[in-house]
């Protein structure tokens with residue numbers, strides 16, 4: 001038996017692969033610092049854990065409605081109203097097994113062979129693969145450091161064709177941390193408005209992790225006329241440090257929400273009932289710790305940006321949010337390692353850092369824009385300081 005054609009179109013997630021490799025090295029007793037993982041090092045808040053435990057004790061351990069319990073949908077409706085000034089009814093809300101599952105459902109439910117999806121690069125690794133799995137064609141639009149890693153209205157306009165079904169916007173971004181201001185979203189909205197067949201997948205997963213007073217905005221909020229054709233996507237993974245609980249959600253047109261539920265009814269069925277109960281506590285409970293955690297991430301961002309900009313050959317922009325930096329490594333390309341290996345790609349540089357400096361990062365190639373690397377700074381100040389010192393020394397050792 002062979003793999004299906006659909007499966008052959010995709011690759012395993014490169015970021016999960018690097019996390020697995022880091023864990024393997026650690027198990028083998030090697031002192032490697034992992035800066036590859038895309039999850040907060042903070043713990044799930046206690047009141048959220050307690051809500052999960054209570055759900056188990058109360059016997060809320062059975063099937064639920066396929067795309068979310070009424071309680072969780074009500075909490076999500078309230079969240080969109082509170083945080084984003086967006087009004088959704090319960091039948092416009094879907095709950096899925098993580099934000100990745102929301103993406104999967106939306107693409108598989110809407111794409112026919114050859115349909116195009118505009119994806120600015122650098123992008124979250126799953127976008128192109130999920131689009132390809134669904135039979136669609138990713139249309140990658142470079143948005144490099146020269147444009148602060150943001151898609152320009154012109155770049156978007158040039159990428160749209162009669163086959164375009166979706167444009168994916170992710171703010172703040174994985175992997176660059178770049179965030180779109182309300183005005184920048186309005187500029188993109190002007191283009192989308194002129195192409196009524198194009199829908200927006202607004203991935204707001206890092207909404208609550210922003211810095212320096214950056215004001216988060218989402219496109220359905222700032223361009224109300226695009227509300228009908230926007231799927232506003234969010235989840236519990238990053239804000240509430242709940243990556244393992246697997247709860248993602250979205251608000252959008254009721255026919256699309258229904259279509260996604262139809263697919264989910266024949267695949268995962270409901271997200272875990274216990275995780276859903278915990279998500280209600282996360283979304284309806286005290287939100288004040290979000291700002292404290294963002295402040296902690298901001299300190300780490302500042303530490304990492306300053307240290308990396310000292311390393312010869314690296315240039316690290318200062319991001320508006322998320323917990324990643326995406327330094328350009330153009331200045332080390334063409335140099336030789338002490339062992340005589342030439343750093344000809346960002347993959348070679350990431351391999352050098354892992355083998356010689358014992359720091360795990362993800363090469364820019366995985367995110368569609370080279371030469372660069374993604375560093376996740378969701379780890380302790382002490383480890384970050386040590387990791388940056390190792391990277392700095394590794395850069396100094398290049399000739």
Ligand SMILES: Cc1ncc(COP(=O)(O)O)c(C=O)c1O
Pocket residue numbers: 038097098099100101124170173174203205235236237243246247248
């Ligand atoms: C931009 C973005 N969107 C969505 C997700 C999905 O998160 P999860 O499936 O863990 O909820 C991630 C996770 O890395 C992400 O970085």
